[in-house]
Amino acid sequence: MMLDLKRCLCAALSVLSLSAFAQTTRGAVPASDYPNRPVKIVIGFPAGGPTDIMARLFAHHLGESLKGNFVVDNRPGAGSTIGTDVVAKSPPDGYTLLLGTLAGQGIAPNLYKKLPYDPVKDLTPISMMASAPNMLVVSPELPITTVAELIDYAKKNPGKLNYASTGNGTSQHMAAELFKSIARVQLVGVNYRGSAPAITDLLAGQTNVMFDNVSTLQPYVKSGQLRALAVTSSTRLAAYPQLPTMREAGVPGYEIVSWFGLLAPAGVPTPIVERLTAASNKLLRNPAVIRQLTELSVVPVGSTPEQFDTKIKSEIQKWGAVVKTAGIELN
Known part of the structure; x- marks a missing residue:
């Protein structure tokens, strides 16, 4: 009888020990095995x-x-x-x-x-x-070579220029909206599901203006398919020393860096x-x-x-x- 009782107690303690071990190991994180x-x-x-x-x-x-x-x-x-x-x-x-x-x-x-x-x-x-930083580019079909010319053209042709955006709420969208707000110009937004389709339409002349990451736009800028006007950072880029910042180009207080x-x-x-x-x-x-x-x-x-x-x-x-x-x- 005593032997059976001891066996039961041992079994119960083993179960409790295993349960406690499982709880401990469940909470432990073997980071060395990750991933x-x-x-x-x-x-x-x-x-x-x-x-x-x-x-x-x-x-x-x-x-x-x-x-x-x-x-x-x-x-x-x-x-x-x-x-x-x-x-x-x-x-x-x-x-x-x-x-x-x-x-x-x-x-x-x-x-x-x-x-x-x-x-x-x-x-x-x-x-x-x-x-x-983002870069501001325009279609070469536009008679625009500077940010000042873009602002002047937009004010003389309100609502006739549109900008390509990679979707509502993206940095590209907000870069354009910030530009509209500070420069007080009217541009019509055209939203796309990403940079690739947006740039495709910009190259085809379906849209006129775009803000996007330099890394995405630079192949088209270097090939002459798009015209770069400025960068959106507070300082110029080493790779494009000739490009002014938006602030230098006449848009005070403008800065957006992705x-x-x-x-x-x-x-x-x-x-x-x-x-x-x-x-x-x-x-x-x-x-x-x-x-x-x-x-x-x-x-x-x-x-x-x-x-x-x-x-x-x-x-x-x-x-x-x-x-x-x-x-x-x-x-």
């Missing part, structure tokens, strides 16, 4: 655009650094909020990431009042990867966030990566999760004021 299956980097834009180019570059080098398979998952639409929503609702295990942008993380929260996710609470910042940063769903274990942050910042110090980014007129940045979080919150505040002034709201 042991493919990691998706979701972007809110179609293939071929600047975010796609950056995502594929970072995916390749993260895969090499962490000895895993990082793949890009394009989820375009609604100012990149569709892709952001996918990540915000994904399991917080580090296997679904977001390459966030100024448009998705800084501008969209001010434009879309009914987002299906909280733009701050539902995402974990990992690292701000790079920044990139950026790309890695985020994960809220709740991703800290060891995985730290591993991704370290790998991200390391690749941005890689001479080969720096060279590739420089060729695209993109500046490598790198940051801590806390610094990136502060950047996102400051952008939301800044663009909230711009959106309010312009009276733009999307639902």
Whole structure:
């Protein structure tokens, strides 16, 4: 009888021990084993655009650094909020990431009042990867060679010029709206699902003006298919020293710089966030990566999760004021 009782107690203790071990190991995060299956980097834009180019570059080098398979998952639409929503609702295990942008993380929260996710609470910042100014270009068919001439032409022909945009709430859209607001001109927006189709119509003369990332536009500018008028950063670009900034060209207070940063769903274990942050910042110090980014007129940045979080919150505040002034709201 006593022997049977001891066996029962031993069995019960074994079950409790196994249960406690399971609870402990369930909460533990073997970051050294991460990743042991493919990691998706979701972007809110179609293939071929600047975010796609950056995502594929970072995916390749993260895969090499962490000895895993990082793949890009394009989820375009609604100012990149569709892709952001996918990540915000994904399991917080580090296997679904977001390459966030100024448009998705800084501008969209001010434009879309009914987002299906909280733009701050539902995402974990990992690292701000790079920044990139936009460039203002026009069709060579227009008799315009400077920003001043563009403003003068637009004022003499109100509503006759249109601008190509990569969708509501994108940095390209807001760059044009900011220009309209400061220069006090009328331009008609034509929205596309990405840079590639927008540029196609601009080249065909279906649209007249466009703001987009330098990396996307530079092949067409160098070939003479598009005419560049200015850059949207506060300083000139080394690759285009002849191009004035928008401020220098007569648009006071104008500045918009796009950026790309890695985020994960809220709740991703800290060891995985730290591993991704370290790998991200390391690749941005890689001479080969720096060279590739420089060729695209993109500046490598790198940051801590806390610094990136502060950047996102400051952008939301800044663009909230711009959106309010312009009276733009999307639902």
